[in-house]
Amino acid sequence: MVDSPGRITLWGVEVFVATAEEGSISAAARRLGASASAVSQQLTNLEAAIGATLLNRNTRPVALTPAGEIFRRRAGNILNEAALARAELAMADMSALTRFRLGMIEDFETEITPRLLTRLAGDMKGCQFLLETGASHSLYDQLDARALDVIVAADMGGEAEWMEVHPLLSEGFVVAAQKGAVDPAQPLLPQLQALPLVHYTTRHHMGRLLSSHLARQNLTLAHRFELDSYHAILALVGQGAGWTILTPLALMRARRFADQLDVFELPFEPLSRRISLVARKGILQDMPKRVAKELKPVLTRHVIDPAVAAYPFMAGVLEIL
Numbered sequence: 001m002v003d004s005p006g007r008i009t010l011w012g013v014e015v016f017v018a019t020a021e022e023g024s025i026s027a028a029a030r031r032l033g034a035s036a037s038a039v040s041q042q043l044t045n046l047e048a049a050i051g052a053t054l055l056n057r058n059t060r061p062v063a064l065t066p067a068g069e070i071f072r073r074r075a076g077n078i079l080n081e082a083a084l085a086r087a088e089l090a091m092a093d094m095s096a097l098t099r100f101r102l103g104m105i106e107d108f109e110t111e112i113t114p115r116l117l118t119r120l121a122g123d124m125k126g127c128q129f130l131l132e133t134g135a136s137h138s139l140y141d142q143l144d145a146r147a148l149d150v151i152v153a154a155d156m157g158g159e160a161e162w163m164e165v166h167p168l169l170s171e172g173f174v175v176a177a178q179k180g181a182v183d184p185a186q187p188l189l190p191q192l193q194a195l196p197l198v199h200y201t202t203r204h205h206m207g208r209l210l211s212s213h214l215a216r217q218n219l220t221l222a223h224r225f226e227l228d229s230y231h232a233i234l235a236l237v238g239q240g241a242g243w244t245i246l247t248p249l250a251l252m253r254a255r256r257f258a259d260q261l262d263v264f265e266l267p268f269e270p271l272s273r274r275i276s277l278v279a280r281k282g283i284l285q286d287m288p289k290r291v292a293k294e295l296k297p298v299l300t301r302h303v304i305d306p307a308v309a310a311y312p313f314m315a316g317v318l319e320i321l
Helices: 010-022 025-032 036-050 066-090 113-123 136-144 188-193 205-216 230-238 248-253 255-260 287-310 312-316
Strands: 099-105 128-134 150-154 163-172 174-178 198-200 225-227 243-246 261-265 272-280 318-320
Touching: 010 025, 010 036, 010 066, 025 036, 099 113, 099 136, 113 128, 113 287, 128 136, 136 150, 136 205, 136 272, 150 287, 163 248, 163 287, 174 188, 174 230, 174 248, 198 205, 198 230, 198 243, 225 230, 230 243, 230 248, 230 255, 230 261, 248 255, 248 287, 255 261, 255 287, 272 287, 287 312, 287 318
Parallel strands: 099 128, 099 150, 198 225
Antiparallel strands: 150 272, 163 272, 163 318, 174 243, 174 261
């Protein structure tokens, strides 16, 4: 159903903000899960209701008009107030929520996310769950753009004032090599330096974190492969193409290669990362804290316990926060 001209709707405001931030109608449509024609119609209705042109749609990217600049400053407040109202109504009872937009890092895609959603669905009856799975930097961008309500992602550094952060898990990086390729009775680092490194992509934050850490150790390691897939990395390592540095979460996600690998602590200065649940401060009241509380026993049972059972030294590498 198309809203009648002359009426400003919350959906119209959300469509306008998404278009202004994305710079195109098609990108806004992808973000909102709507068709480009529906987004265009909502913008037309909103401009008719306001009586002013808000966007110059003939430019690439789409540009705000002077009237659009004025309305953009108010639109964010409108959406924040709507989110606050929704949260306050549901504060005492999570089952009152009708929509929950969750972003999860790919590391949790198989083991953690389905279990969390099952637990939440029991408390939030009648709620529609919208899930986005991806790299941490992408999830932060969507949270910043108000396309997601809550994300679970690796800390990126530089926590913004608008964020509320609930730490979940600390994990140290480990070494994986082809089974039998190195002798654990001998110094590990010289043996690894004689082999090529299969590197996690530096296009992502984790890869850049690894590269920076290696540089601080004054280590220059030859590598022929730089990949963004844990499965591909560990498949190559298992076939003898080299060795790698990854997190326990990565190893557990690609555990089908476990019988082809030996896993060790880093033979130099430790490196770790923190996984947190992040939301916009003051919007969802105590819900982010409650979701974080739901997540911790799931992480213990399905990440930490299996990892420590497989590799006992990980008792000092993995920690619930």
